[in-house]
Amino acid sequence: MSPRVDTPAARSAPSARIRRFSRAERWVHRSTAVLMGVCVVTAACLYIPQLAELVGRRALVVTLHEWSGLLLPLPVLAGLASRAFRVDLTHLNRWGPHDRVWLRSAVRRLPGRRPAAKFNAGQKLYAAWITGATLVMLGTGLMMWFTHLTPLMWRTSATFVHDWLALTIGIVLAGHIGMALGDPEARKGLRTGSVSREWAEREHPLWRP
């Protein structure tokens, strides 16, 4: 009888690590996170009076905010050159019946395992929403930046959408970071590229790496 890899002994072995993210994917996440971080911090310095008063240097902060925002989609676009990244995008795009189950039990905070493949329903929704939201921020941001390109009505409206969506993104992003802080193994996956088999089977039971 040949030993099978998913015997209980192999499962609990510390060396049994599963590859989750390629180097390219980790860099896409890292550089997107840095750019998003600069966007959020500079936005806070422009918007919150106490921070604006503390930091000042409005022209510099505006320039940093504009350029980090403009560059924000670049890591994902560059990532399209990586096969692993493209495969993960199709995973994120595909919605199965188990995703509905996952979402329902997450919303109702039911205890126990929730069915998920490589990405759970929450991660899929987050990825899609933050993509759309980033593009809306980019569009409205460009309207505010190049003020002579669009009709004047659009510009005030763009400011309105940009401000309120920024607040929403801030809250959702805090949730994203909060959940990462609560799951060291998930963070390890993005830092080192691999996760423990035990974690993968608990959090992503339908994932077949």
Add this chain to the structure above:
Amino acid sequence: MGRRVVLGTLGLGALGLAAAPALQSGLESFLGGAAGKDPTGLTGLLPNGGGFRYYSVTSSVPRKDESNYRLTIDGLVDRPASYTLDELRALPQTRMVRDVQCVTGWRVPDTPFEGVRLSRLLDAAGVRPSAGAIRFTCFDGAYTESLTLDQARRADVLVALRMQDKDLSHSHGGPVRLYVAPMYFYKSAKWLSGITVMEKVRPGYWEERGYDVDAWVGRSNGRDDEPTS
């Protein structure tokens, strides 16, 4: 599925753009009312929450008071002058109540400003016939503004010492700021320290960065706000 969410978010963004004018005025009146009853002040941090926003172009601004504040008037004048805060306070004061409109969109209704008419200071200094413009400098060390001589002589242009019936605080540009009632608020330079009479207009700080030099509210910077004065 993911694609549908992305497109849906984009669609919502476009819908937000279309509905913004109606939503914005509704929210401004609602949040403006709520801010008055909110002891935490958190509503003031929301978009369209009402009130003033603090903008400074430098890292820090020195504080000036009665002991060290000076306003100088020079350039094409017969009698260059330097005023202390007390000397400015001793001159006849004009009080005006108008809306304040920022070029970024926020508007604060019915804000009282009080100070010395700029035209009075110019007359006292004796503007020479060759003069055509004013350059304003500020003790933050960076901000500058400009007006044509005709604009500067308008009755609704003040060297303001008080705002909202209080002495101007540091964060509102105190102890002395410019107040150009009919123009977007970037013309109302904070921390005013110098008035130089010149031949021609030299664009100010934000004007070198793309804003209009003649910043009439509702007739410049591509905006159509209701005029303030």
